[in-house]
Amino acid sequence: MLIRSAVRSWDVLKVELTMPPNDQNPFVSVLARQQAFNRRTRDNVEEFAPHRRRVTAEIVKAAGLADGCVAVLGAGNANDLDLPVLAHAFKEVHLADLDLEALEEVAGRYPDLDGVVRRHGGVDLSGVAARLDRLSETPQDDEIDELVAAAASVRLPDVGFAYGVVASTCLLTQLMNSAVAAVGEGHPRLIEVLEAIRTGHLRLLADLTAAGGTALLFTDVASSDDVPEIATAPESVLPALVARLSLEKRFFLGVDPNQLEKQLRGDPYIAPRVTSVRRLGFWRWRISKARTFLVYAVAFQC
Ligand SMILES: C[S@@+](CC[C@H](N)C(=O)[O-])C[C@H]1O[C@@H](n2cnc3c(N)ncnc32)[C@H](O)[C@@H]1O
Structure with a gap:
């Protein structure tokens, strides 16, 4: 089925939750899923080496x-970074991530890198994690309308801004x-x-990139689960x-590189801020x- 290709199977983890979302833990199930993923991949340092170098x-x-x-953004275990x-x-x-424990x-x-590496843990970079945790089991149209509006206009998270370089490391999917x-x-x-x-x-x-700076989007677009030749x-x-x-058209839904680049060049909010893709x-x-x-990776100059 088409939608299935959006889902990376290792992410569909069954997470046992002990408490519903509350004021102290507004996105408890989103966080629990990410923590479970980060714990499972934490020691795979060797496997990550060529990706980390690139x-x-x-x-x-x-x-x-x-x-x-x-x-x-999405630094997690930082196995894809040579710090x-x-x-x-x-x-x-x-380094910014929802998962404080990983950071x-x-x-x-x-x-030794304490003075140079700054951590921003527990930060929701989607702007909708708490909303996702509160959705009803079968979300109705008004809930989806609100979710779509909030997801498309993420409020600037508390991670600083005007960076010379901003890199999103396989966070989008x-x-x-x-x-x-x-x-x-x-x-x-x-x-x-998803769009x-x-x-x-x-x-x-x-928004996070300084004028004259560079934003880098790294994203996984397909998996050896669906296409064994990738491995x-x-x-x-x-x-x-x-x-x-x-x-x-076998890339994960929502991250087709051609669509992404078309949006960078045509989105009414982004295009005027971007000088090259x-x-x-x-x-x-x-x-x-x-x-x-x-x-897949793309760079755009702001
Ligand atoms: C696939 S991992 C990226 C790999 C990671 N850079 C590493 O080397 O381990 C994606 C990261 O995004 C983080 N993440 C997922 N949803 C997030 C959200 N809403 N806000 C911030 N970070 C999020 C996860 O906690 C995870 O660390």
Whole structure:
């Protein structure tokens, strides 16, 4: 089924919740799902190595000669970041994530980087996590209307702004998966919700980036669960595989690279703030022994 391709199977975790959302824990089930994911992948440092090198290299390239600050959205376990390299390239490295526990664990691994690496834990970068936790089991039209409006115009989270470089590291599909879990895979308006989340995320990247700075979006777009060749194809065949997936429209729903770039160039809020959009390419991200993602990256200059 079409919608299923939006859902990365490792995310559909059955999380046992001990309490409903409340004022102290407004997005308890969204957080519990992300924490479960981060705990499961925390030790997969070796598997992440080639992906980590590529992500880090693209962020460092974007730093240019400026001695600026970088914000990484969805930093989690930071297994996709070479933090010592980033700390060398930037004056400050800001890591933002919903999962405070994961960021604290990262800080424990790099005590020497304490002055350079700043953590923003417990921050909802979707702007709708609490709303997702409060949705009824079968959300009605008025709930979906409100969700779509809120998702498309994320309020600036408390993570600072005007960064020279802002990088979203495979966060977008996680934001979407939280929505899939709450709205329901079979809901007739799910696609609208996912598109609103994409819009909100791209706008947030533009808002956090300084004039003259660079926003980088890294996102997984397909999985070896659905397309086994993603894990097995020789490197030389990867471009042809990407072309075939694009032609057959087999990317995860809502993150088709052509749609993303079209939106960056045409969205009435983003386009006037963006001076150039550059596709950085596709590569593999081996997340565990059993699963590999195809990752796509795009850079836009603000
Ligand atoms: C796939 S992981 C990215 C990989 C991560 N950079 C690493 O190396 O472990 C996505 C991250 O997004 C975070 N996340 C998911 N939903 C979020 C939200 N609403 N706000 C902020 N962070 C969120 C998760 O906690 C997770 O750490």
